[in-house]
Amino acid sequence: MALRRTITGFSNPLVKFLRSLRDKKHRRREGKFLAEGLRLLTDARASSVLPEMLVMATGREPHPLLDALEAAVAAAGGEIVEMDVDILAKVTGKDNPQAVAGVFAEFDTRIASLDRHAAPIWLVAQALRDPGNLGTMLRTGDAVGAGGLILIDDCADPFSVEAVRASMGAIFTQKLACARWDEFIGWLRASEGQLVAASLRDPTDYRIAAYAAPCFLMVGNESQGLPASYEEACDLRVTIPMRGRADSLNAAVAGAVLAYEALARLEG
Amino acid sequence: MALRRTITGFSNPLVKFLRSLRDKKHRRREGKFLAEGLRLLTDARASSVLPEMLVMATGREPHPLLDALEAAVAAAGGEIVEMDVDILAKVTGKDNPQAVAGVFAEFDTRIASLDRHAAPIWLVAQALRDPGNLGTMLRTGDAVGAGGLILIDDCADPFSVEAVRASMGAIFTQKLACARWDEFIGWLRASEGQLVAASLRDPTDYRIAAYAAPCFLMVGNESQGLPASYEEACDLRVTIPMRGRADSLNAAVAGAVLAYEALARLEG
Known part of the structure; x- marks a missing residue:
């Protein structure tokens, strides 16, 4: 069963965590990275790579690719996070209610x-x-x-x-x-x-x-x-x-x- | 004889003019553009293109390529402008006393x-x-x-x-x-x-x-x-x-x- 959360405050620690992934030091410490945009996340899914966490706006329009992505992440036991569009804008740097981001585990680079x-x-x-x-x-x-x-x-x-x-x-x-x-x-x-x-x-x-x-x-x-x-x-x-x-x-x-x-x- | 100027104040209109050239609308209106860095300006000179105005820091170290560039601009009747390094940083966006910028006339693009x-x-x-x-x-x-x-x-x-x-x-x-x-x-x-x-x-x-x-x-x-x-x-x-x-x-x-x-x- 997927974990679902709705974030309504800018001060939520998850918002800070997501923003921190723009910084290399934090990525390395967490072993995670961000990928943004429905196209990129759909490409990941086509390559059988799913985000551990999918982040979307609460007020978004339905979109078949986004629905499919959400279902796949949920089925894989990933986390689905929804947040107000103005909070999402702080995470993605884009003022776009259709914005979507995924948190992935960094790959083995040995x-x-x-x-x-x-x-x-x-x-x-x-x-x-x-x-x-x-x-x-x-x-x-x-x-x-x-x-x-x-x-x-x-x-x-x-x-x-x-x-x-x-x-x-x-x-x-x-x-x-x-x-x-x-x-x-x-x-x-x-x-x-x-x-x-x-x-x-x-x-x-x-x-x-x-x-x-x-x-x-x-x-x-x-x-x-x-x-x-x-x-x-x-x-x-x-x-x-x-x-x-x-x-x-x-x-x-x-x-x-x-x-x-x-x-x-x-x-x- | 080349025109030489030294700029000591942030509010000098020339500083505003140079900064405005980062904006397309102003470039189009003025018919000018900025190129930055000694390498780029030396490349321009090697292609027989000289800036109408050469902008440098007052406290810079001497450099043979920069001296040659300055001499070529002066000989062509161009303008040599020196300014305090902190003002130059506002123009170039780089906090580098060796920074140099040139103002060029836009080329014919018909x-x-x-x-x-x-x-x-x-x-x-x-x-x-x-x-x-x-x-x-x-x-x-x-x-x-x-x-x-x-x-x-x-x-x-x-x-x-x-x-x-x-x-x-x-x-x-x-x-x-x-x-x-x-x-x-x-x-x-x-x-x-x-x-x-x-x-x-x-x-x-x-x-x-x-x-x-x-x-x-x-x-x-x-x-x-x-x-x-x-x-x-x-x-x-x-x-x-x-x-x-x-x-x-x-x-x-x-x-x-x-x-x-x-x-x-x-x-x-």
Whole structure:
């Protein structure tokens, strides 16, 4: 039987808890994250991931997808919380009576939990700082049939509201792992896997490089790129042509251009 | 001889003017926009575009690139403005004594001013709402040697601080045009040019499509995609494979994947 609650006061501790999930420190402590919007929550459900808690406005209009979501959360023993629309606006930051939010348990992000043979392509990002770029890489990973995204060193938090939103639901379909470089390279070299860097150092044109599955495509920090020593540890350094004045692409764009080339070549 | 001013009060009208340029309505009225940061302003200079006004902190550390920029602006008859670091922070939103901002005249964005034969590839975005995506498309355009970005219908403002920043200087190298659809299609069909839509309707795989220069690669709105009637008016509808659960890519990513494929094929 699902737990149901109606919140009528701004000072309710649950409101404070929900707002605190916008902050990384609190997410880590609670092991929970927020996803907002009916589309995202429906995407989660389609991937068989349900929120532990579903938060909605008391005065909302009925909506078949929202009803289905509510029924699924209730059936799974999750918690259904309704609150006045002005309180919900404090939680979501949006003045929208149709707003809806879900609280999810953070996923296992240990690299040891990845099955590298589950997919031909994996995306790897090092010190990626922008949560929008991170979410976009998850979305691209889903699109190319990648297994997931491996985050090396200090990256933006994949469970931030911005990253979850930019992933357009791919946070629920792609595996996520977080590791320091030494841990990652140790794991990678313990079995088969080709590590490919997007690089400007002694590189091969990305269109003629010989990709091999499982293929780990790595991009670096938005302003620094990859450390030289990381690139040297790669099996392949590939470059994307730059015909203009600038010397780099947006990190998520570079990852996507590489991933689609690798996909075509591995399938071809 | 350059005009030099030192601003010591928050209430100086110039401070208000500079702050107002964060707002689209004021940018349009003034015909000016802001670009911030030494890297961006140096990129502009490398593209022979200088700000009409250069704004810096009085107490800044000397920096060779900043000195060169200041000299170039002064030599071109531009205005050099220095202000207390706390006032500059109000203008840039950053508490950084090395902050620097430039005021530029907005560029001509009439579609009639484009020379379609100046480049083999042009990017086209319809109703693109996210300034970060818009700037990223400019950056990608620079990278593939595109001529510029054509914005159809109601898009984010390319002269917003966010779009200018995401362009990483490509706002100064790529041509920009803004047009309603009817105006664009009239201009396009008045001469040669292949219009290619990223589409899910009756499409050709983007890897086997026959691209032809000048090739106009069009992506649609982040949530709606392109209107069906626009797609029908295209010479080619191409699709990028989606191997996962989602049915679309980030708009800037889709544009980049298409643009790199078209580049390779047109050059191959």
